[in-house]
């Protein structure tokens with residue numbers, strides 16, 4: 277159910293639309309350093325792991341740049357499509373890690389690496405990240421109180437996805453809600 281979503285272009289279209297909304301909201305706030313207007317300064321990326329038919333326009337990390345000559349600072353709006361500098365789509369990282377946590381018998385690391393054409397080391401790195409780094413991160417500390425206390429810090433992102441699967445009307449909507457929440461703290 278979750279794995280099939282990674283072949284669904286609609287998922288990426290919806291996430292791209294949310295990224296545009298998040299960037300617009302950020303732009304409307306102006307430069308956080310000098311309050312001057314912010315210009316668009318997007319950059320193209322080549323994220324891995326999604327369907328081959330994803331339009332190029334979605335493969336863009338939206339970014340803003342201060343218009344004032346003496347400032348010119350970059351402002352990076354939150355994103356549902358991209359996790360920091362990671363080279364895979366955020367949705368891919370979230371789903372592969374969750375499949376492993378959900379069902380380790382059926383989804384061995386070797387099997388996941390083969391099925392999704394990701395190196396074994398990369399899968400191991402993601403699992404380590406969610407087990408050791410993410411629960412302690414500022415990002416999670418900021419978000420933790422906004423969702424149910426029943427979500428286990430020791431079972432992320434699986435426990436978070438399960439929470440959104442219980443509240444969404446479809447797996448696609450639930451995954452979108454989860455990624456939107458991780459990016460911006462938005463709770464539907």
Ligand SMILES: [Zn+2]
Pocket residue numbers: 307308309310311312342343344347348349
């Ligand atoms: Zn500025």
